[in-house]
Amino acid sequence: MPQYSAGNITHNRLITVASAVAFGFACFQLAVQFIPESGAVTTPTPAVNSSASPDKLPTPNYDELANWNLFGNPKVKTKAKKVVPIVAPETRLKLELQGIVYSNPPADGIAIISEPGKPQKTYHLGDALPGNATLYALEQDHVILQRNGRHETLTLRKSPDMQTPMNETTVQSDLPVQRMQVSTDKKII
Template identity: 35%
Template structure:
């Protein structure tokens, strides 16, 4: 199957389904959108006309809560994920720009560029650059099938290199540093530039009891900016400006509010604890 080319204007809407809201402080845009009739949705997603209004008395789910109902992230009764595939690093001139991994390696999608060429959106089974087939999608890498052999293509680490191990344990925390200034981000680079944000931060939805609980975020590039925002790899953002992610009804209104604010308040989970964080938006 042909992959979907990603243009600069299409990228923020078509492939930032969870990412921009995940960093809600920084982009707050959890949307699901079919861009053109010929665009094929990710594997397993059934796009149907809008259903009839809920029956009287039945609570209406917010748009963000409805995202959790999509089979993007797996379904109850789906067999457990098989043991991780051990495959050598690919020698193809491919670059893994971003991905959305579900609870099974055959779900999700990946954004891959051939050398320095155009970025394209792929799902499992798609052919990449006429040389390999996308076989599996994991949280930090994808598995390719080429000439009957499996190969690994990884997300770049925060320092710009590919991770040497797929499941390496997190580094031990550094010694406590002196208290620093209030967490902050540059509005022009985080809020107004969704394409850059998507390439800099990896986000993964966290589903609990069938509901969207939050989004786990990790730096892909420029870990310094990630730290300056007060974030740590593995943080799970659960609310923006006092509103749980799954309860945000009017995304555009939230964006308008963020545009006029100098600070955004988020609640996140870190090491089992709930933390409130105020992040300044600097002009």
């Protein structure tokens, strides 16, 4: 436990006073740097247009401001590209399409693909697949692969109870979901 004596307290007060004086001197030196060298303190005066009276201020030109297109040009309309479906033969690769997570934009979509006897993996557009193929496009019930410069189709496997591939409108409660639509729409419902 520290012992307090009259000499100790006097010494601490002396250090505190010296620190306060040094801090005050540093603040004074800083303030002196902002004073003009002439010594006279001047205040800026606003520029006054002698031709305009305070009652008659110039009217802003809102048409000119609107032509600046601060948020883009609303008159320019982009034409939607017509998507032509790719017709390609079924692939001969030993791959099974387990599911498709379709997204808008399609680049965010995922294909769930497996090889026989191996666990399924997820693939994005442009990813390399087994068999020297690349995932090229996602469709509702199939994906398009690109292999050796040619397109091939890998179709979503059919449920044994159904004649069509399962999707969000044909899912039954006792069957796993094979495909789902992911929306990036920012609307709040």
